[in-house]
Every structure is written in structure tokens, then in C-alpha cells.
Amino acid sequence: MAQVALNKLVKRYGAYQALHEVDMTVENGEFVVLVGPSGCGKSTLLRMIAGLEEISGGTISIGGRVVNTIRPKERDIAMVFQSYALYPHMTVRKNMSFALKLAGVAQPEIDKAVERAAAILGLEPLLDRKPKQLSGGQRQRVAMGRAIVRNPQVFLFDEPLSNLDAKLRVQMRAEIRELHQRLGATTVYVTHDQIEAMTMADKIVVMRDGHIEQIGHPLELYDRPANRFVAGFIGSPAMNFIEGQVDASGTDRFIASDGTAIPVSARLGILKRSPAVLAIRPEDLSIVAENTPGAFPGMVSVVETTGPETIVIANSCGTRLSVVIKERSRLKLGEKVWLSADVSKLHFFEASEDGRRLAA
Amino acid sequence: MKDSRRTLLISLPVAILVIVAVFPFLWMAVSAFKPLSQLYTIPPQWLPDPPTLANFKNVLFESNIPRYFVNSLIISIGSTFLALVFAVFAAYGFARFDFRGRSAALAFVLIGQLLPTATVIVPLYIVLNYLGLINTYLGLILVYLILTLPLSVWMLTGYFRGIPKELEDAAIIDGASQLGVLFRISLPLVTPGIIAVTLYSFVATWNEFVFALSFATEKEMKTLPIGLAEFSTEFDTDWGAVMAASFVMTLPIALIFLVMQRMFVSGLMSGATKG
Numbered sequence: 070m071a072q073v074a075l076n077k078l079v080k081r082y083g084a085y086q087a088l089h090e091v092d093m094t095v096e097n098g099e100f101v102v103l104v105g106p107s108g109c110g111k112s113t114l115l116r117m118i119a120g121l122e123e124i125s126g127g128t129i130s131i132g133g134r135v136v137n138t139i140r141p142k143e144r145d146i147a148m149v150f151q152s153y154a155l156y157p158h159m160t161v162r163k164n165m166s167f168a169l170k171l172a173g174v175a176q177p178e179i180d181k182a183v184e185r186a187a188a189i190l191g192l193e194p195l196l197d198r199k200p201k202q203l204s205g206g207q208r209q210r211v212a213m214g215r216a217i218v219r220n221p222q223v224f225l226f227d228e229p230l231s232n233l234d235a236k237l238r239v240q241m242r243a244e245i246r247e248l249h250q251r252l253g254a255t256t257v258y259v260t261h262d263q264i265e266a267m268t269m270a271d272k273i274v275v276m277r278d279g280h281i282e283q284i285g286h287p288l289e290l291y292d293r294p295a296n297r298f299v300a301g302f303i304g305s306p307a308m309n310f311i312e313g314q315v316d317a318s319g320t321d322r323f324i325a326s327d328g329t330a331i332p333v334s335a336r337l338g339i340l341k342r343s344p345a346v347l348a349i350r351p352e353d354l355s356i357v358a359e360n361t362p363g364a365f366p367g368m369v370s371v372v373e374t375t376g377p378e379t380i381v382i383a384n385s386c387g388t389r390l391s392v393v394i395k396e397r398s399r400l401k402l403g404e405k406v407w408l409s410a411d412v413s414k415l416h417f418f419e420a421s422e423d424g425r426r427l428a429a
Numbered sequence: 430m431k432d433s434r435r436t437l438l439i440s441l442p443v444a445i446l447v448i449v450a451v452f453p454f455l456w457m458a459v460s461a462f463k464p465l466s467q468l469y470t471i472p473p474q475w476l477p478d479p480p481t482l483a484n485f486k487n488v489l490f491e492s493n494i495p496r497y498f499v500n501s502l503i504i505s506i507g508s509t510f511l512a513l514v515f516a517v518f519a520a521y522g523f524a525r526f527d528f529r530g531r532s533a534a535l536a537f538v539l540i541g542q543l544l545p546t547a548t549v550i551v552p553l554y555i556v557l558n559y560l561g562l563i564n565t566y567l568g569l570i571l572v573y574l575i576l577t578l579p580l581s582v583w584m585l586t587g588y589f590r591g592i593p594k595e596l597e598d599a600a601i602i603d604g605a606s607q608l609g610v611l612f613r614i615s616l617p618l619v620t621p622g623i624i625a626v627t628l629y630s631f632v633a634t635w636n637e638f639v640f641a642l643s644f645a646t647e648k649e650m651k652t653l654p655i656g657l658a659e660f661s662t663e664f665d666t667d668w669g670a671v672m673a674a675s676f677v678m679t680l681p682i683a684l685i686f687l688v689m690q691r692m693f694v695s696g697l698m699s700g701a702t703k704g
Contacts, residue, residue, distance in 0.1 A: 142604035168603035
């Protein structure tokens with residue numbers, strides 16, 4: 070097991086810069102998830118750790134050793150690919166033995182390692198089948214088995230669950246997490262799915278356009294997002310953003326762009342008179358009776374029931390707000406509702422491009 | 430009603446095509462066993478009565494055909510093998526590596542295919558003569574690369590490109606060298622391409638006439654197509670012998686196709702990646 074350290078990592082494709090001086094550390098045994106929209110550079114980063122991409126600048130260290138010029142096979146890493154990448158002309162057993170065979174390990178040792186990995190993943194009955202005879206979930210497990218067999222210092226996962234159906238994804242998520250707890254292996258996991266990030270990570274790294282936006286424990290990112298991007302990316306349904314500014318006249322209110330007033334807590338001196346963005350999560354909004362103090366109006370646009378909860382989307386404060394409520398709702402389209410925001414759960418961000426978090 | 434009419438609409442032209450394509454070979458095969466008197470009677474005699482092996486005896490034991498057969502075999506196998514070796518490495522390079530002038534090089538390779546044989550005979554003769562390769566196996570083998578290499582490289586490049594790059598990434602991470610990836614992972618997966626290249630090269634060189642006529646002038650070095658052409662003048666109108674000789678010449682190709690056809694594994698890639 071080993072620590073992975075990225076120091077001012079840069080990646081350029083000709084004139085285009087894909088990664089901008091990325092600094093990141095994965096501690097020994099940690100499960101770190103790189104998450105971000107398509108094109109943010111997370112897969113590129115992973116491939117650079119693996120040694121499949123050249124490094125344009127900065128260093129990558131694995132286990133305290135700088136590996137910039139070291140070939141993938143000598144970095145002692147194993148990778149699970151999005152499309153499994155199983156060798157179609159080999160059986161499951163041969164797929165899993167391939168790396169050890171190349172390393173010159175004796176056949177009895179190889180057999181033992183394969184049996185062990187197969188037992189962990191429940192692959193014993195499949196060992197003599199070819200990949201085309203397996204289901205998606207089984208192929209994914211074989212891909213993981215192929216990685217486990219090598220007993221590497223670092224595991225790399227490149228969006229491994231993206232090609233599975235929703236139900237299987239939930240199941241495999243838990244299995245991967247269990248596997249990590251069992252093996253205690255240093256893991257770097259790339260996904261675009263923030264739910265996977267939230268449920269699986271010890272630490273999440275949110276990326277955008279080749280930059281790291283925030284690194285932290287899942288709930289830290291959830292409760293205190295560093296900027297507007299992270300706030301909107303983490304959490305589903307997404308955070309609500311209301312543009313406007315704090316009331317200049319001194320009362321503790323935030324005036325949205327359409328004039329709606331939302332009560333806020335007292336300690337917002339710095340924000341007065343400058344435009345800002347108030348943000349609140351759908352579950353921190355509630356639907357209340359008309360004369361509730363601090364309530365503000367909205368008009369119902371969509372009502373979505375997921376079973377355990379209901380999402381009400383209402384036009385309010387110059388935008389569409391999502392409200393998550395636990396009860397079944399009998400609201401109809403076009404109906405007027407009164408919303409209330411939990412004052413202790415408000416976030417404020419700059420109105421500028423950066424959208425940094427404002428202390429509040 | 431509509432279905433059976435549609436079937437007829439498709440099967441009728443197909444049947445006609447099959448008959449037109451196969452009939453010459455059938456006639457050749459049947460005629461090879463006919464005595465001279467039954468070869469071109471009017472009305473035509475469909476089946477030999479009785480069949481005779483005299484033509485084959487003539488061809489196999491009293492002519493140069495066996496020698497020509499061996500020559501053709503050596504040259505075709507040699508040329509095919511060489512083309513395969515070069516094409517595999519070239520195609521892999523074109524498919525997987527990005528280097529300056531790559532697209533130009535690939536286009537340039539195809540130009541070789543466009544050369545009309547008549548235009549290159551003289552310069553090739555001069556070169557071969559200079560190198561002392563006229564009337565040698567090596568001379569013809571090398572020259573045939575002009576015929577076989579361009580399309581082989583082009584075909585194999587396409588096949589290599591069809592292999593998902595992630596498979597090769599996985600192999601690299603598993604510890605394979607670049608060459609190891611080529612031989613352990615990529616090559617097994619382009620088997621249909623290899624077979625296609627082998628078949629194409631073998632047939633092209635086996636049937637080739639113009640280069641063989643120009644560069645293998647000595648009796649000992651001639652190939653089957655030349656031998657066959659001369660055979661007809663040598664024997665004047667011994668069409669029975671010509672048929673038997675043609676039969677002998679066609680046999681290896683037919684056998685190769687029969688054997689290799691089973692080796693075309695479809696769906697080779699299924700199971701490797703998602704979907």
C-alpha cells in the first residue's frame with residue numbers, strides 16, 4: 070500500500086492545456102474519488118498516474134518514489150477500465166493470470182492468486198468461460214479480479230460503473246466499497262456521478278476544466294462547498310441559486326432579482342449593497358402556510374414523486390426552485406405556494422465568474 | 430405470396446450468377462477426365478464416357494508442370510510470408526502510433542497499388558538484373574511485394590484500428606511490452622485480417638503472369654501461369670492436358686480457401702468490452 074502524491078501536475082496536448090498545476094495527495098489506504106463533468110481532466114489525471122499518458126510538467130510520486138519516467142508495469146498499479154477491457158480471446162482464468170504470467174511468476178503461485186481473487190469476488194464458477202459468455206456485472210467483477218490478483222500498491226478505477234444499469238450500479242458500488250474495506254488498498258476512483266462520489270469516497274476531489282475546485286470529505290463538500298460550481302455539482306436534486314443582494318436598508322433580508330425578500334441571519338455585514346448569490350439545498354426549503362413569518366411566494370411548475378419523497382419545482386425569486394418534501398403532495402400545476410428557507414442552512418457565493426464562497 | 434415472390438426475385442439472379450461463375454470450373458474439372466475425342470464435340474458431351482486419367486498422366490509425368498508447380502509454391506508462400514511480416518508491423522505502426530508524415534506515408538503505400546504493371550516492368554528488370562536476381566526465387570518474391578504489400582498494409586491497418594485501445598492499455602498495465610502487446614493481444618484479435626491478407630497475397634501471386642513472364646525466363650524457373658500458357662502451344666490443341674493442368678493449378682487455391690474459411694471467426698471481439 071502506498072501514498073500517491075501529485076505535485077504541480079501539468080498536461081498539455083500541443084497548445085491545449087488539459088491540467089493546470091494540480092496538487093493532490095492520496096494517503097495510504099485512502100479511497101479518493103475524482104469527480105467532475107466530462108472533459109474536466111479526471112480521466113487524464115488517472116491515466117497519468119497509471120503511466121498511460123506522458124507528463125508535461127510536475128511530478129507524480131507513488132510510495133514516496135517519483136514515477137514520472139517509470140513504465141506502468143513498474144509502478145505497481147492496477148487499473149479497472151470503464152469498458153472492462155477483458156481480453157476476448159482468453160478465458161477468465163487466463164485474463165486474471167496474464168499479468169502474473171508476464172511477470173514470470175511460477176504457475177502454482179499464479180493459480181493460488183487467481184483462486185483467492187476469484188473467491189473474494191464470487192468468480193469461481195466462471196473461471197473457464199470467455200468474456201463474451203459473461204453478463205456486464207460479471208465482466209466488471211472479472212476486471213476487478215484481474216486487478217486484485219496483482220496485489221498492487223494502488224488501485225485505479227476509471228468510471229467502472231458507467232456501463233451498468235442503475236440497479237447493478239448500486240449493488241456494485243457497495244461491493245467495491247466492501248472490497249476496499251477488506252483490502253485496505255489505496256484507491257483512486259474516477260466518476261462523473263456525484264452520488265458514487267458521495268457514497269464511496271473517504272475524500273472527494275472535484276475537478277473542472279483541469280483545475281481542482283475543492284478537496285474534502287464528502288459531507289464537508291456537501292455542507293460547505295467552496296464555490297458555486299461545487300455547490301451545484303454535489304447533491305441531487307441540485308442546489309438552488311438565487312441572484313440578488315442583501316437588503317441595504319439594514320433589515321436582515323436578501324432581496325432576490327425579482328424583488329422577493331428572503332430572511333437571512335444577522336451576520337452578513339460584508340455582503341450589504343453588493344450583488345451575491347444565495348444558495349439553499351432543496352431539502353432545506355419547505356412549503357408552509359401563507360401567513361408564516363418569513364415565507365415567500367412561488368408558483369408550482371412541476372411536481373415529481375420519487376416514492377420516498379416529493380420534489381416540487383416552483384417559479385420563485387426570479388428562477389426555478391426545487392423543494393424536497395417528505396410528504397405526498399396534492400399540489401397542482403400553477404398553484405401558488407409559500408416557501409420558507411432554513412436560515413441556518415443558507416450559503417452565499419460571489420456573483421462573479423469564480424463564485425467563491427462568502428463567509429456568512 | 431409476397432415472401433415467396435421476394436425469395437424468387439433474389440434467388441433467381443443469385444442462381445444465375447452462381448452458374449455463370451462456377452460453370453467454367455466445373456467444365457474444366459469434368460473435361461480434365463475426358464479423352465481427346467470427347468473434348469469439343471458438337472453437341473457438347475457433358476460427362477466423360479468413360480472417364481480417363483490419361484491427361485493427368487501426361488501433365489504430371491511427361492511435362493514440366495510439376496516443376497512449375499513447385500516454383501509457384503515456393504514463390505507464393507515466400508512472398509505471402511514476407512508480405513505478412515512487413516504488413517503486420519507496418520499496419521500496427523500506422524494504426525497505433527502518431528508520427529510526422531503518417532497520413533502521407535499511408536497514402537504513399539496505396540500508390541504502389543495503383544501502378545500499372547506494364548509501366549514498372551522495365552525499371553524493375555533493370556534493378557533485378559543489377560542485383561543479379563533475374564531467374565531467382567528471391568527476385569520474384571521481392572517483386573511480388575509490390576502487388577501484395579499495399580493492400581495488405583491497408584487492410585491490416587483497418588483491422589488493428591478496430592481493436593479497442595483500452596485492451597492494449599490494460600495489457601501495458603499488466604506488464605506487456607509494446608511488442609508483447611502486439612503479439613499477445615492485438616495479433617490474435619486480428620486473425621480474420623491475417624487470413625484475409627494471406628489469402629489475398631497467395632492468390633495474387635499464384636495467378637500473376639506479367640512479372641513471372643518477364644523475370645523468370647529460364648525453363649527451370651517458370652511459374653504455373655507461364656507454364657500453362659506455354660503448355661497450350663506446346664501441345665497445340667491438347668485441350669485435355671490444358672484442362673488437367675488448369676485443374677492442378679486451381680487445386681491449392683481451392684484447398685486453402687476451404688481450410689481458411691473455417692478460421693474466419695466472426696464476433697471475435699464480442700465480450701472484450703461493454704456491449
